[in-house]
Amino acid sequence: MKALVWICLIVISLLSLFPFYIMIVMSTHVTEDLFKGIPILPGDYLGQNLHTVLRSDFLRVYGNSLTVSVAAVAIAVMTSTLVGYAVAKFEFRGRKWLQLFVILTMMVPTQVGLIGYIIEMRHLGVGNTLWPVILVWAAFPFGGFFMIQFIRDSIPNDLLECARIDGCSEPGIFWRIVLPIIKPGLATLATLVFLWSWNNYLLPLVTINKATWYTLPVFISNLGIVHRTDYAARMAALTMATIPVLLLFLLGSRTFMKGLTAGAVKG
Amino acid sequence: MSAERTVKSAASRKRAWGPRMWPYLFALPFVAAYAAFQLYPVIYSFVLSLHDWNGIGSKTYIGFKNYVQLWTHDPLFVKSLWNTLIMMAMFIPVTLILGLLLAYWTFHLVRGKKLIQTINVLPYITTPVAIGFIFSYLFDWQTGLVNLLLVKFGWAQEGVYWLQNPWSSRAVIALMVIWRNLGYFMIIYMAGMTVIPQDVYEAARVDGSSGFHTFRKITMPLLRNISVFLVVTSVINGLQLFDEPKLLYGGWSGSVQVGGPDNTALTMIWHFVDVSFISDTRFGYASAIAYSLFLLIVVFSMLSYRLTAPKEDSK
Numbered sequence: 001m002k003a004l005v006w007i008c009l010i011v012i013s014l015l016s017l018f019p020f021y022i023m024i025v026m027s028t029h030v031t032e033d034l035f036k037g038i039p040i041l042p043g044d045y046l047g048q049n050l051h052t053v054l055r056s057d058f059l060r061v062y063g064n065s066l067t068v069s070v071a072a073v074a075i076a077v078m079t080s081t082l083v084g085y086a087v088a089k090f091e092f093r094g095r096k097w098l099q100l101f102v103i104l105t106m107m108v109p110t111q112v113g114l115i116g117y118i119i120e121m122r123h124l125g126v127g128n129t130l131w132p133v134i135l136v137w138a139a140f141p142f143g144g145f146f147m148i149q150f151i152r153d154s155i156p157n158d159l160l161e162c163a164r165i166d167g168c169s170e171p172g173i174f175w176r177i178v179l180p181i182i183k184p185g186l187a188t189l190a191t192l193v194f195l196w197s198w199n200n201y202l203l204p205l206v207t208i209n210k211a212t213w214y215t216l217p218v219f220i221s222n223l224g225i226v227h228r229t230d231y232a233a234r235m236a237a238l239t240m241a242t243i244p245v246l247l248l249f250l251l252g253s254r255t256f257m258k259g260l261t262a263g264a265v266k267g
Numbered sequence: 268m269s270a271e272r273t274v275k276s277a278a279s280r281k282r283a284w285g286p287r288m289w290p291y292l293f294a295l296p297f298v299a300a301y302a303a304f305q306l307y308p309v310i311y312s313f314v315l316s317l318h319d320w321n322g323i324g325s326k327t328y329i330g331f332k333n334y335v336q337l338w339t340h341d342p343l344f345v346k347s348l349w350n351t352l353i354m355m356a357m358f359i360p361v362t363l364i365l366g367l368l369l370a371y372w373t374f375h376l377v378r379g380k381k382l383i384q385t386i387n388v389l390p391y392i393t394t395p396v397a398i399g400f401i402f403s404y405l406f407d408w409q410t411g412l413v414n415l416l417l418v419k420f421g422w423a424q425e426g427v428y429w430l431q432n433p434w435s436s437r438a439v440i441a442l443m444v445i446w447r448n449l450g451y452f453m454i455i456y457m458a459g460m461t462v463i464p465q466d467v468y469e470a471a472r473v474d475g476s477s478g479f480h481t482f483r484k485i486t487m488p489l490l491r492n493i494s495v496f497l498v499v500t501s502v503i504n505g506l507q508l509f510d511e512p513k514l515l516y517g518g519w520s521g522s523v524q525v526g527g528p529d530n531t532a533l534t535m536i537w538h539f540v541d542v543s544f545i546s547d548t549r550f551g552y553a554s555a556i557a558y559s560l561f562l563l564i565v566v567f568s569m570l571s572y573r574l575t576a577p578k579e580d581s582k
Contacts, residue, residue: 001478005372008372009369009372009373009376009383012365012369012387012449013383013386013387015446016386016387016389016390016446016449016450017386017389019390019397019398019401019402019405019446020389020393022401022404022405022412023397023400023401026404034410078296079296079297079300080297082293082294082296082297083293083294083296083297083298085293086289086290086291086293086294087290087294090289090290090293092287092290092291095290098294098298101298102297105301105305107565107568108305108309108561109503109507109560109561109564110305111507111536111539111557111560112309112312112557112558112560112561113305113306113307113308113309113310113311113312113557114308114312114539114543114557115308115312115315115543115550115553115554115557116307116308116309116310116311116312116315116554117304117305117308119308119311119315119322119550120304120307120308120311135300135304136304136305138296138300138301138303138304139297139298139300139301139304139305141301144297170289174293195392198394199392199393199394199395201394201395201396201509201510201513201514202509202510202536202540205540206540206543206544216394216396217394217395217396220394220396220400221396221399221514231404234400235400238394238396238397238400241394241396241397242393242394242397245392245393245394246389246392246393249385249388249389249392250385253381253385253388256388256392257384257388257454257458260388260391260451260454260455261454261455261458
């Protein structure tokens with residue numbers, strides 16, 4: 001019985017890994033060889049493929065994706081933390097409403113307002129730039145929800161009260177007491193936002209149609225139409241697009257899992 | 268006791284204005300950003316859905332005509348809804364059951380728990396573009412690995428047209444979703460299992476329950492809330508299915524075939540994107556699609572909550 005469980009687990013895990021393996025192996029071969037048979041072992045063409053990829057706009061696109069994700073993380077974490085702190089640790093009129101508001105915002109899919117959003121961005125004059133892809137993170141409902149929970153659980157009220165009696169200003173309390181304590185929560189939220197903004201496909205696809213501002217998912221999916229022959233180079237590009245999130249994940253896998261499960265187990 | 272109260276009230280009197288202002292200031296950026304970048308577009312889209320507008324010319328108010336046309340005269344919309352539901356019926360049960368099993372097995376491992384967990388979450392964090400490419404390569408008719416294997420082992424005379432057949436193309440998309448989400452389901456279930464107090468299991472063992480019986484009678488019922496959460500969220504996400512089918516048909520083969528063979532892989536969001544940005548710019552009509560989808564999401568998530576929540580709670 002035990003052996004059977006192990007076999008199942010190993011098979012499923014291998015199936016999880018297999019496509020990654022294929023992707024990496026394919027990026028080390030010459031495209032023509034990919035058609036001849038099943039590439040099982042890595043080839044020695046990786047350098048050439050990378051060269052092909054780097055000759056295109058890849059580096060700029062990579063930079064775009066990094067800009068978007070870093071900006072998204074900064075802005076989403078900031079607004080979420082502030083609103084989370086307000087709801088979790090203050091008594092004020094409308095607190096209940098605000099909390100309900102954050103929860104309700106989680107239920108509205110972004111696609112519902114997609115067309116309105118794009119028109120709005122055009123009116124603001126930032127239509128075909130990176131701004132629309134970044135600004136959508138300015139109010140991140142899950143982030144607000146996550147921070148309310150996290151701050152409520154991790155900061156004792158007495159601590160805040162003590163700081164107030166000692167004459168610390170409210171921004172001072174936030175900056176010097178709250179932020180240091182919730183560092184793990186900030187890290188969790190930041191990794192999640194990075195992941196989701198990095199992998200986002202639909203929004204950049206419909207807002208950006210200028211090659212200068214492409215992000216990685218759009219760039220790579222368009223690569224097929226531009227030079228449709230060099231599959232191996234595309235696989236190399238994909239591998240490089242996957243590496244940052246993979247690294248991020250392996251570095252903080254515990255943080256990651258915590259963030260992903262945050263909504264489920266509590267709610 | 269009373270001394271503490273005096274200190275507190277004195278302190279609160281002293282900062283009478285301050286603390287009252289701060290929570291509002293702290294909440295402002297989020298609320299303002301939500302109003303500006305999400306709520307306003309949502310309302311604007313609704314207004315648009317009552318108009319006929321191609322994005323450039325003038326808007327014509329037509330009331331609910333877009334909705335009427337959508338639900339009664341747009342076979343493509345109905346088909347996209349149908350396709351989405353079929354694919355959801357394929358991947359939700361499988362992911363749920365496999366995810367639970369995987370979590371149960373992994374949870375009771377003595378060694379290698381973390382490794383298995385980490386490996387299986389990898390697909391979830393991968394760029395959907397990569398998943399689309401890899402799967403369209405694996406299931407390609409001529410060069411695909413799956414067909415090569417089938418032919419090599421003699422299970423098929425020649426390659427199967429996986430991506431050109433209505434049912435197999437949907438199945439491949441369902442497979443992509445399963446492959447991607449399995450690890451996520453697994454860690455959610457595992458997180459739920461850590462919350463179950465161990466003495467429940469102790470008691471069960473003392474009473475002579477073991478193995479599958481314990482799993483069925485204790486683990487599964489106690490994880491009910493988690494299952495409800497997973498079903499509801501995967502219904503919500505499933506109705507918004509877009510990346511996987513779009514990338515499967517725009518990946519390896521490089522063709523830009525909208526909707527797959529005879530539109531059997533067209534999902535509602537794909538239809539929406541196509542009507543508004545790719546084949547056409549019917550913004551009013553597309554907004555009506557988006558709102559219909561929203562309505563469906565509300566109805567379906569309430570329905571799936573009702574159906575999966577325990578009887579006592581659903582009253």
